[in-house]
Amino acid sequence: MDSLVQAIREQGVILPGGFLKVDGLVNHQLLPRLTREMGVRFAQHFAPLRPNKVLTIEVSGIAPAIAAAMELDVPMVYARKKKPLTMKEPAFTASSVSRTKGGNVDLFISSEFLGPDDRVIVIDDFLASGGTLRALTGMIELSGATLLGLGCVVEKEFEKGREHLADLNVPIHTLANIVRMSEAEGIVVVAGQ
Numbered sequence: 001m002d003s004l005v006q007a008i009r010e011q012g013v014i015l016p017g018g019f020l021k022v023d024g025l026v027n028h029q030l031l032p033r034l035t036r037e038m039g040v041r042f043a044q045h046f047a048p049l050r051p052n053k054v055l056t057i058e059v060s061g062i063a064p065a066i067a068a069a070m071e072l073d074v075p076m077v078y079a080r081k082k083k084p085l086t087m088k089e090p091a092f093t094a095s096s097v098s099r100t101k102g103g104n105v106d107l108f109i110s111s112e113f114l115g116p117d118d119r120v121i122v123i124d125d126f127l128a129s130g131g132t133l134r135a136l137t138g139m140i141e142l143s144g145a146t147l148l149g150l151g152c153v154v155e156k157e158f159e160k161g162r163e164h165l166a167d168l169n170v171p172i173h174t175l176a177n178i179v180r181m182s183e184a185e186g187i188v189v190v191a192g193q
């Protein structure tokens with residue numbers, strides 16, 4: 001997605017520890033036109049698989065996921081990181097590591113909104129190690145739903161998440177790919193795959 005690649009080149013900041021800051025377009029401020037285009041791109045890619053649900057995780061996955069769900073005209077469900085008292089039991093749970101805040105987080109999805117009739121694509125903001133997507137796909141498996149594909153806005157190829165998730169045997173589609181980044185070279189970013 002050329003507009004996203006361009007925005008990352010203009011606004012991306014390399015942080016210590018191999019982190020990329022894109023708060024101005026993905027993780028704090030959101031740009032409606034850019035976000036809408038993300039949704040269109042995901043929808044174009046995954047529509048042939050006929051998903052009936054988009055799944056993501058709060059908080060930064062919600063914007064690209066709802067953009068994709070609007071294009072596909074299907075519901076979007078987000079895994080919650082704290083179980084609210086409104087959540088109907090049984091709930092599917094998994095544990096993942098918050099990359100930007102540190103520590104383990106428990107994830108919850110109610111069986112009210114995910115079950116055997118669902119054909120699901122998962123959308124998130126970052127694909128790094130793949131740990132978060134692994135946790136989400138574990139919950140899809142628990143629910144009996146069918147996983148059709150995975151989509152992320154930014155892939156950090158050098159963290160090898162795509163390889164770590166290869167055993168799932170589903171298409172992985174990303175919109176921008178960070179090949180590498182360093183103070184010397186800057187952010188080497190190309191269109192996703």
Ligand SMILES: O=P(O)(O)OC[C@H]1O[C@H](OP(=O)(O)OP(=O)(O)O)[C@H](O)[C@@H]1O
Nearest residue numbers: 059060098099100126128129130131132
């Ligand atoms: O592929 P991984 O190594 O799992 O990294 C990707 C995950 O890391 C971030 O989550 P985080 O909880 O840090 O941030 P958020 O609350 O902004 O979604 C990001 O939103 C992805 O969900």
Ligand SMILES: O=c1[nH]c(=O)c2nc[nH]c2[nH]1
Nearest residue numbers: 018019020027099126128
């Ligand atoms: O804002 C972010 N920048 C990153 O580099 C990253 N990796 C995983 N999750 C991330 N979030």
